[in-house]
Amino acid sequence: MHLELRGITKRFGSLIANDHIDLEVQPGQVHSLLGENGAGKSTLMNVLFGLLTPDEGQIALNGEVVEIHNPGEAVRRGIGMVHQHFMLVPVFSVTENVVLGFEPTTSLNRVDYRQARDDIRRLSHKFNLDVDPDAIVENLPVGLQQRVEILKALSHDAELLILDEPTAVLTPQEIDSLMTIVRSLADSGKSVLFITHKLKEVKAIADKITVIRHGRVVGRAEPSASEGELASLMVGRDVQLTVEKTPTSLGEDVLRLRDVVVLDDRGLVAVNGVSLDVRAGEIVAIAGVQGNGQTELVEAIAGMRPVASGEITLGERDITNCTPRQALDAGLGHIPEDRQRDGLILSMSVADNLVLNTPRRAPFARRGTRNLAAVNTNADALVGRFDIRTTSTQAPVSSLSGGNQQKVIVARELSRPLELLLASQPTRGLDVGSIEYVHRQIVAYRNEGHAALIVSSELDEVLALGDRVAVMFEGQISGVVAPTTSRETIGLLMAGTRETSAD
Amino acid sequence: MPTEPTTKRSWRIHATTGSPVVVTVFALLLGLMVGAVVIITTTPAVLDAWRGLFHSWSAPAHALNVTFDNVGAAYRAMFTGSIINPPQLWHSLVTGRGWTNSLTPLSETLTYATPLVIVSIGVGIAFQTGLFNIGANGQAVIGGIAGAAMGSMVHMPSVFHLPLSLLAGVAGGALCGAIPGLLKAYTGAHEVIVTLMFNYVTYAFLLFAVLSTPFQQPGQQNDIGRTMDSSAQLAPLFGAHSGLRVSYGIFVAAAVVLFAWWLLNRSSIGFDFRVTGANPAAARASGINAKTVIVLVFLISGGLAGLAGVVQVASTTHYVDGGFLIGNAGIGFTAITVALLGRNRPVGIVWASLLFAALGVGGRNMQSLTGIPLDLATVIQSAIVLFVATPLLVKEIFRLRGTTQGSLQLATKGWGS
């Protein structure tokens, strides 16, 4: 199928998720849509699949301009989608999942499972997607579950397949087999839209590459482009970030990671033997494409995820497999990746949120009773010092803008004595002013001789903040370099080219 | 930044934007309207009047008159039976006599409201932590049994006896609440199912207790337990001969309100409760141990329910029987609706308890004066809560504007384990 998107624009309030995106996919072609998380890829796919209505622009299938209002319509027009979070019913059999919504029936509205099973066998034979039609989906490994998703799309006669981050959950072996499948689908004349943020895969599978960033198409490339080129396109350089840094003298090691191994939710190794030191007076920034173990590493340090092996020391204390409380008490300041989920109580006041981690510490509480006067004094002081824009310290945090919500967290963490500031994606989704502000605060904190570990997938941020830059790839540190290193070199490290350089 | 509206306009905005208070007020109105509709459609006199609608020109007016008369009489009886009867009051003021009769409605409302406040606060604390204690009634039953047992089977001076009886009630309720709490914390069993089932377990236990030898009223074959010693009873506030039942229990309730206010608004542990209820993920990240919180909340919630049970016994009947807190008389069930109406806040719960107590007590007066059954009060109560739990519906009916705070949501995960 020939697909053409012309000037697709989708806004959510003031945020422009897709800004005049043009895209063309030829039949038999694997077209890769490359971009960071939050670049607008998923929005675009939801528009294409009828889950969202575009504000502007057109979709043309085989040259005919169409409007797609719901997923059912998309399916009928020959669009199949393999969702990042599989749309499979875990307790159903493969057959039940594949036929759902399009069941062949016999008398009395009965589902004709025999025919359905035969159809699935034929289809899986035709496309080499071997899977047992009677297996229960939740008992299948993730790779096979994905095959079921693909089968489901094919069984509805999809001519265009959208694969949304299909490798995010797969093991390398499963990824290899997926690549084979995708190639053979394209060879049989289907068009494939392959959404990912992983450079290696793009190079391995794509016929054409479109890179988007912040909702805009920032470049088109051939698969022959180097990974470094693609990486720098992807992470972009829209905002020139310059933060004044004064030279400081390095102190003791504050955070020591020794051969840390952490598993993800599915029990797969996400962090694979990371060793890293952060010293007083420096900012270590962890760069890398998202999903290479950064999230799990941060959660392990913060006591929110068990450490499978290895050792984490903060200051003098061993905080391996400690509770979040113990990590906080050991002097960890944590700016979490998902601030609304992990960092704030949206329905509570700014003042309460500013003491969320320390409600029992003097002067905020004495013998089990909170001292609200102290809480409010603290809030007044921090609102002034960190320039938090709010109508009142008693206003719920939900009434604040995203930037000011983040300032609440930053203020809370930096206002108590810390050993280490751990910040994950500290400026994601913020406006330029707030980004600058947060950066200045972090650097000021470091200038006072403190230690900070920053995780970001924004290369500019990493380079602007870091005194040293550690690049993570597939759960390991692929290199630790100076922030003056060229983007191309860092891009290579992000793509997995190992380098043992300055440390 | 939005400009400050003038005072006058801000009142209007307040009344039309559907703030929680406004929604509650409108829900009350809707509840009373539902009650009126029930009266109209089931009272024979009203129906007869409407049946003759086309018989004469004056019939419509007559029908409306009859309708208003009946509905008005019912609600008037509710008011005079639960708060104050103006002619009676005037009589007392003029002659200086009959104060007992004048004050009985208020006294009864307070008597009914006293245990209701206590148990509802327990339910409200659980709600604020995101937990649904549907078993408060069972916990109150156990508390009542424990308190009555302590009050009747052990003998000592009042200084010790009353506090010990109250404490026994707290302990009984807390024990009964601890089980669902522990099961939830350590096996993930859904607290709604466990507490729901526990209500029936405790009911069976009640029947067992009041029929078994040590606890049964001596010389009784029926399902009546022993009577509490007078040293363990909550004495009437104005003396045993005042004829007013309102007891020292209101001081217990007041203490509970103060405690709950401190717990939820001032204490560190209450802060943990509210944080857990509002955002479990952030609670975990900020170092709160969810298991401890769950068990603790159920201990407190169950303990308060138990206290309510013993206060109920010690201030009214002084013994428990097989019909203790059964069915619509179960304050533990009413407590769920009271807590919702009071938005789970101690002060709100006091108002909601007074309202529901007044509806219940007034309903009795309505029944004796107009013959309209007192169950209407419960119908009105549940209608009010249904509307309070569905603010969007109220806003649609009254065309209120403004951002919708979402509907009440508690169950964050499904059944089972």
Place this chain on the structure above:
Amino acid sequence: MTLLATTPPHHAHPTDDRRVYAVGVFMALIGLFTLLVFGLGCVARASSSLTFNPISVVNAPWHVGALTLNARWTNVVVSLVILVGAGEVLLRRPRRGLMTRFGVVAVLFLVALLIWAARSPGPSPIDFINVTSILVGASATVMVLIFGALSGVMCERAGVVNIAIEGQFIAGAFVGSIFASITNDFFLAALAGLVAGALIGWLLAFFALRYQSDQIIVGVVLVTMLGSLSSYLNLQVFTPYPNLNLGNLAPNLPIPLLAKIPVLGPVFFNQPGFFYAMIILVGVVSFALFKTRYGLHVRAVGEHPRAAATVGINVVRVRYLNVTLGGAIAGLGGVAFMATKGQFQVGYTSGLGYIALAALIFGRWRPSGAVVASIIFGLSVYLSYDLVTYQVPVSIYVLQMFPYLITIAVVAGLIGRVRAPAADGLPYKRD
């Protein structure tokens, strides 16, 4: 480099083995109790008779002699069976079928209890157990529980918690009584109850789906409201017009020939129409949920509504339909209950709706499981009343607690592992 970890697949629960062990120990304790109290607690020559002739001999042109058993040795044998079962669980550690085994043990325990209660010489004035009349008597309770549990299956399979089964019982019983009294036609009464229950179901769906109110709260409030409304109407309508609540018992409809089979005849083939309707309904619901296209959609909606929506299934419509149908089934159950009691009484369903909910959970959200659970729960509820006549020294209230305690153990994962439909009770928002 491989990212494959060496952790075991996450389907093997490490705690499973401990749980199986706990169940085995529990079963062994029940067996020991049965042996010591019910078995060896009887004197050696104690006997219990099992009789099989129904009380009204009109419908039983047959006669089965009484079976007199030695109470002591019979119960010893029963307890040994239980102990062997416990031993099997402890030694083989089976992963499946635990709940079935437990159900069998529960029934055996009840049997031993009965034999012990009726022993002679013993404290009981009655020295026989009329098996047929116990089964017939319990069948009414069981039937109502099955209706309720089926209603729950319909709603919860679609992802809506119906905690208002009790309320639908009440509505059905009330309306059913009026229609039965006026028309003297139980078919019309059933229809009316069906509609009344459906309305309550629709109301629950309306609040839960349109306003996304908490389903549990709405359910609880609906039960309270219907309880008090029925009590109100009872006084306001049935007292002045007693001929609206006359007290008709639904007539038994004996099935020719089959009704004459000893024991089985009276229990299964000489029942009111509601009983047969219940049996048909169990079949229909099972078939519809697990064989048809409609059922596939329902289960998908209850497990993963978003997945259902992406293939064009209208989640909200399916839920409305099922909750309304579920309400209708419970309403029918209410009429059936009324028809076994003769008329509407305030508060007489007390708790049956919640036992039905328990049966639904114990039965793992399947119609067949719900039937088995309803039989066990119904029997124990019925026996707890029936045993009064035997003057059993242990309190009958322990038996009344039984269904609830079992359900608590089940949701806590102590006996077997149940899994509700994944989206059960969760509100669904269209993007």
